[in-house]
Amino acid sequence: MEPTRPTLESVARRAGVSRQTVSNVLNSPDIVKAETTDRVRAAIAELGYRPSAAARQLRTGRSRVLGLRLEPVRDGINGAVLDRFLHALTESAETRGYRVMLFTAPDDAREIDRYRELLDTADLDAFVLTSTHRADTRAAWLAEHDVPFVSFGRPWDRADAGAAADDHPWVDVDGAAGTRAAVAHLRDLGHERIAYLGWPDGSDVGGDRAAGWTAAMVDAGHDGALLRRLHARVTDGVGSGAAATADLLDDVAPTAVVCASDSLALGAMTTARARGTGLAIVGFDDTPVAAAVGLTSVAQPLTEAAHRAVDLLLDQLDGTGGTRSRRVLLAPHLVARDTSHHP
Amino acid sequence: MEPTRPTLESVARRAGVSRQTVSNVLNSPDIVKAETTDRVRAAIAELGYRPSAAARQLRTGRSRVLGLRLEPVRDGINGAVLDRFLHALTESAETRGYRVMLFTAPDDAREIDRYRELLDTADLDAFVLTSTHRADTRAAWLAEHDVPFVSFGRPWDRADAGAAADDHPWVDVDGAAGTRAAVAHLRDLGHERIAYLGWPDGSDVGGDRAAGWTAAMVDAGHDGALLRRLHARVTDGVGSGAAATADLLDDVAPTAVVCASDSLALGAMTTARARGTGLAIVGFDDTPVAAAVGLTSVAQPLTEAAHRAVDLLLDQLDGTGGTRSRRVLLAPHLVARDTSHHP
DNA sequence: AGCACTGCTTGGAACGTTCAGATCCGCGCG
DNA sequence: CGCGCGGATCTGAACGTTCCAAGCAGTGCT
Numbered sequence: 241m242e243p244t245r246p247t248l249e250s251v252a253r254r255a256g257v258s259r260q261t262v263s264n265v266l267n268s269p270d271i272v273k274a275e276t277t278d279r280v281r282a283a284i285a286e287l288g289y290r291p292s293a294a295a296r297q298l299r300t301g302r303s304r305v306l307g308l309r310l311e312p313v314r315d316g317i318n319g320a321v322l323d324r325f326l327h328a329l330t331e332s333a334e335t336r337g338y339r340v341m342l343f344t345a346p347d348d349a350r351e352i353d354r355y356r357e358l359l360d361t362a363d364l365d366a367f368v369l370t371s372t373h374r375a376d377t378r379a380a381w382l383a384e385h386d387v388p389f390v391s392f393g394r395p396w397d398r399a400d401a402g403a404a405a406d407d408h409p410w411v412d413v414d415g416a417a418g419t420r421a422a423v424a425h426l427r428d429l430g431h432e433r434i435a436y437l438g439w440p441d442g443s444d445v446g447g448d449r450a451a452g453w454t455a456a457m458v459d460a461g462h463d464g465a466l467l468r469r470l471h472a473r474v475t476d477g478v479g480s481g482a483a484a485t486a487d488l489l490d491d492v493a494p495t496a497v498v499c500a501s502d503s504l505a506l507g508a509m510t511t512a513r514a515r516g517t518g519l520a521i522v523g524f525d526d527t528p529v530a531a532a533v534g535l536t537s538v539a540q541p542l543t544e545a546a547h548r549a550v551d552l553l554l555d556q557l558d559g560t561g562g563t564r565s566r567r568v569l570l571a572p573h574l575v576a577r578d579t580s581h582h583p
Numbered sequence: 584m585e586p587t588r589p590t591l592e593s594v595a596r597r598a599g600v601s602r603q604t605v606s607n608v609l610n611s612p613d614i615v616k617a618e619t620t621d622r623v624r625a626a627i628a629e630l631g632y633r634p635s636a637a638a639r640q641l642r643t644g645r646s647r648v649l650g651l652r653l654e655p656v657r658d659g660i661n662g663a664v665l666d667r668f669l670h671a672l673t674e675s676a677e678t679r680g681y682r683v684m685l686f687t688a689p690d691d692a693r694e695i696d697r698y699r700e701l702l703d704t705a706d707l708d709a710f711v712l713t714s715t716h717r718a719d720t721r722a723a724w725l726a727e728h729d730v731p732f733v734s735f736g737r738p739w740d741r742a743d744a745g746a747a748a749d750d751h752p753w754v755d756v757d758g759a760a761g762t763r764a765a766v767a768h769l770r771d772l773g774h775e776r777i778a779y780l781g782w783p784d785g786s787d788v789g790g791d792r793a794a795g796w797t798a799a800m801v802d803a804g805h806d807g808a809l810l811r812r813l814h815a816r817v818t819d820g821v822g823s824g825a826a827a828t829a830d831l832l833d834d835v836a837p838t839a840v841v842c843a844s845d846s847l848a849l850g851a852m853t854t855a856r857a858r859g860t861g862l863a864i865v866g867f868d869d870t871p872v873a874a875a876v877g878l879t880s881v882a883q884p885l886t887e888a889a890h891r892a893v894d895l896l897l898d899q900l901d902g903t904g905g906t907r908s909r910r911v912l913l914a915p916h917l918v919a920r921d922t923s924h925h926p
Numbered sequence: 927a928g929c930a931c932t933g934c935t936t937g938g939a940a941c942g943t944t945c946a947g948a949t950c951c952g953c954g955c956g
Numbered sequence: 957c958g959c960g961c962g963g964a965t966c967t968g969a970a971c972g973t974t975c976c977a978a979g980c981a982g983t984g985c986t
Binding site: 927928929930931932933934935936937938939940941942943944945946947948949950951952953954955956 | 957958959960961962963964965966967968969970971972973974975976977978979980981982983984985986
């Protein structure tokens with residue numbers, strides 16, 4: 241009835257070879273004679289054999305499983321970014337023979353406890369970190385314990401120092417390039433007075449995005465005084481975005497605004513519509529909401545990012561390529577929709 | 584240097600007992616004398632011992648891992664629902680000693696292939712199905728192969744027949760109760776002419792939600808002719824929601840509208856604002872967008888749903904309770920915000 | 927005293943894989 | 957002919973856990 245799962249042993253008997261030869265066919269095909277390989281392959285197919293992950297893991301100590309912490313709360317609209325990254329990551333890992341396991345943790349300290357636990361039970365081979373931030377102790381802990389990992393997000397600490405602790409593989413999206421592209425797009429449309437609606441100082445991601453706008457505006461010949469007044473800083477959210485936009489319109493009357501998030505951009509849209517002004521708006525992250533309401537937005541190449549993250553991990557795990565760069569900065573691209581129009 | 588992971592053996596030596604006694608302390612604490620237990624517990628703590636999941640799995644054949652398919656694309660705004668469910672599921676599983684592993688599949692047939700693969704490599708103990716729909720072959724396959732699973736979503740096939748194939752554990756949210764609650768809320772506010780903005784016939788979830796509105800309206804004494812004109816059916820999306828709302832306003836001039844999704848509700852908001860009417864609006868799913876724009880919406884109890892789903896799975900896996908009902912229908916609750924106001 | 931029984935503990939075996947070392951074979955060469 | 961050599965394959969052993977049958981005291985009963 242229950243035909244008992246085929247094992248290396250039963251496949252070997254069927255093919256008239258030994259266990260080890262079957263194992264070799266699967267793991268080191270090059271050291272087995274072609275003829276033997278064929279015979280073994282046939283036996284595998286006939287019996288529908290699949291190696292037991294548990295046995296393999298017990299023997300080799302590796303599980304071919306990657307761990308990823310699911311963030312506690314994804315506030316607002318922007319959580320969808322990690323969601324899409326997660327999907328792409330899972331898919332990339334699958335094509336490379338790895339799987340993704342989830343875990344949760346309320347804060348960084350607990351996250352490290354979970355690392356310890358998951359590693360001890362020998363469940364996980366590597367971790368993917370997201371939402372890196374200043375004073376992030378996780379990367380240091382992992383590095384110190386020789387655990388392979390990659391972060392989606394640059395190590396923001398001591399970005400100037402280039403310290404050893406920060407020298408781990410990472411993938412990130414060039415936020416500055418995104419806002420630069422937004423400014424360029426708006427200038428192409430004929431806009432000159434382009435405001436920036438960003439977050440308060442202290443956020444690294446926010447600083448990056450703001451820097452791109454600043455650089456592009458300076459390049460366009462804008463001077464310090466007006467430039468400063470074109471730069472609004474508010475906490476993320478639709479409401480705060482709407483209010484800040486009203487202030488900007490009253491103060492410096494921009495014809496366009498680049499936003500640090502789609503939430504802020506949505507707020508800007510609300511105010512613009514209420515006032516009946518033709519304010520052009522560009523959001524950031526290209527969340528589903530942006531597509532839904534016709535908001536032009538800067539899209540992160542999440543599929544590419546996930547793919548590269550897996551590459552960097554497997555470089556460490558399988559030791560294949562030390563050749564590749566361990567730091568990957570990807571350029572986002574702009575998705576033009578209704579809200580970016582001529583002045 | 585590398586102090587080699589503690590094993591049952593080393594703990595046993597330290598505590599002056601045998602391997603098996605240590606194992607018993609962990610797995611069947613009741614059959615070990617209290618004094619021995621204490622000694623073993625101390626040794627475990629001193630050495631920082633943790634059982635190897637791989638070895639346990641190899642011996643017992645169970646991995647304590649649940650599988651969940653990540654949907655290919657989450658279009659629009661509503662994808663966030665599964666996202667939150669996923670988080671709650673992971674958390675619930677963790678508290679019960681289980682973990683969640685992800686996989687992807689482009690369609691149902693491939694998903695079944697993945698089941699086969701993941702089960703064969705003995706990686707997964709059970710599955711969580713989402714997005715159940717008509718002619719869903721997945722549940723039948725899993726049941727036939729005696730794989731424990733639970734679905735988030737009712738088996739919609741032959742809901743009338745109550746066939747054996749549909750007799751599997753499931754958790755779902757009562758959509759009809761949600762729309763009924765929305766109507767009740769609006770009537771409390773003084774609305775009488777309450778429209779419904781839903782999806783085309785053919786969607787089971789959509790039918791459920793529409794039925795709740797219909798029932799509530801009939802209870803309120805509305806008759807067939809006007810009632811039918813108050814019911815709009817459009818494909819999901821902000822744009823289509825906006826257009827349909829315009830039509831409704833022109834045709835039957837409702838003072839409020841209940842929507843099948845936050846996307847549609849967002850569209851309704853757009854039209855209402857454009858026209859300057861005080862249309863009251865209730866969305867569905869309480870997505871982050873709803874919170875962001877102040878949209879009243881029906882919230883699914885996703886944490887509770889995930890928790891119950893894990894309960895139902897563990898009933899099968901650990902054989903604890905056959906007592907519990909295997910079908911769980913949860914009531915959603917309404918989150919009142921700015922868009923539900925007096926007429 | 928002998929015996930069965932209960933409560934707690936024990937050592938051997940097994941799960942299915944990979945590693946390390948041994949074996950076997952054919953071949954070229956001194 | 958004997959020897960070494962390299963390619964191809966095979967045979968124990970080990971990974972760390974749980975299952976199983978058995979051991980071993982102590983207790984109550986005959």
